[in-house]
Amino acid sequence: xxxxxxxxxxxxGGAQEVFETMVFMALEEVDVAEECSEDxxxxxxxxFTGNIEGCxxxxxxxxxxxxxxxxxxxxxPCGDLAECDINDAIGEVANxxxxxxxxxxxxxxxxxxxxxxxxxxxxxxxxxxGDQANEIVVNVSIEEQYRATFSLLFxxxxxx
Amino acid sequence: xxxxxxxxxxxxTMRKIIMRTVRMSGLDFDRTEEAGSGVEALQKLQxxxxxxxxxxxxxxxxxxxxxxxxxxxxxxxxxxxxxMVSTESAQDLIDQVMSDxxxxxxxxxxxxxxxxxxxxxxxN
Numbered sequence: 037x038x039x040x041x042x043x044x045x046x047x048x049g050g051a052q053e054v055f056e057t058m059v060f061m062a063l064e065e066v067d068v069a070e071e072c073s074e075d076x077x078x079x080x081x082x083x084f085t086g087n088i089e090g091c092x093x094x095x096x097x098x099x100x101x102x103x104x105x106x107x108x109x110x111x112x113p114c115g116d117l118a119e120c121d122i123n124d125a126i127g128e129v130a131n132x133x134x135x136x137x138x139x140x141x142x143x144x145x146x147x148x149x150x151x152x153x154x155x156x157x158x159x160x161x162x163x164x165x166g167d168q169a170n171e172i173v174v175n176v177s178i179e180e181q182y183r184a185t186f187s188l189l190f191x192x193x194x195x196x
Numbered sequence: 197x198x199x200x201x202x203x204x205x206x207x208x209t210m211r212k213i214i215m216r217t218v219r220m221s222g223l224d225f226d227r228t229e230e231a232g233s234g235v236e237a238l239q240k241l242q243x244x245x246x247x248x249x250x251x252x253x254x255x256x257x258x259x260x261x262x263x264x265x266x267x268x269x270x271x272x273x274x275x276x277x278x279x280m281v282s283t284e285s286a287q288d289l290i291d292q293v294m295s296d297x298x299x300x301x302x303x304x305x306x307x308x309x310x311x312x313x314x315x316x317x318x319x320n
Contacts, residue, residue: 057305058213109209110216124209131254132304135283139303142286150283152206152256 043141044172047092047188050136051176054129060107066177079161080126082134086148090190092134093163094126100182101126119157127153133186165189198226199319200245204237204263205252205281214250214281221308223315234258238266245272248315250302253282253293261293268297277318281306 048065055063078101081093096104105125106113130153138148172188201218205211211230218225229246231237235258237249249267253260260280267273279300280293290301300314 054305057307105209109212121209124207128207128210128213132283135285135304138283139285147286150254152254 042144043137043188043190044174046137046140047133047172047186048174048176050133050140051174051186053136054132055178058108058132059104059129061104061179064177064180066175066183068175075159076157077159077161078123078126078155078157079163080123080130080153080155081163082127082130082153083151084134084138084148085193087145087193088148088190089193090165090169090188091163092130092137093187093189094130094133094184095161095187096126096178096182096184098122098157100178100184103182104129104178123155123157127155130155137188163187163189165191199224199247200227200229201225202229202231202237202240202246202249203251204231204234204249204255204260206232206255207252208232210252217306217308217311218250218315221311221315223312223319234260234263234266237263238270241267241270241273241276246276248318249276249278250281251278251298253280253284253289261289261296264293264297277315279314279318 052063055061076098077095079093079095081091083091101122102117103113105117105122108125134150169189169191174186176184178184203211203214229240231240234255251260251263264278277299279302280298281302283304285303299318302310302314
């Protein structure tokens, strides 16, 4: 079984690869979560099933999400970005980080089926998977300007 | 004669990113079209052939592997090169979709160099 440590390495390594390659922003782990100063944040999440099942999410403030979307699309963050473009970009980040995690751990845990990502905007959002779930949280700094939190909730599948 | 490209992905953002990456790779297409689903892609393919399809795997309604199988049954797609673009990296899935009729496979995250490496041999 994959250890929590190797999943955390896969999550951080996958997120860094995606941000370097597709978002063109540097991402570093930070020790402590910094409360988002913005009222509204975005939560992009994607679920997976297999020998382990669960959910990966990324949570960040709206301005951070807008900058991520603009960088991915090669546009000005202060320009005319539609809400659907921002949501779509955060969903794609969740999708690609999940794919990067899969490629790093699937030799240990076997096939994982992944859902289509979903994104919501709101206040004080969290995701859950019941009392028996394990959670890996990675707080990150993006370009030393923004903070975001990746969370991987997982448990062994009852079918495994 | 110029080449044509069809990008199939349910995410509008990802379609734009792929189009931007194709441009950055230096590959030259005279005509580029987009489809937001496998069904829409098939409708476009029935109305005329394209040279290259870049297609996501994990899509609602009709996934990329189904689209490849259906596209390969169309006479208009006999010469079309189909390259999958996906976060899915399991070798058995890649082998399956290649045996179903895909000509190449690019995993996300990707770079312009990766597009150039995979697409250039198919365009010549």
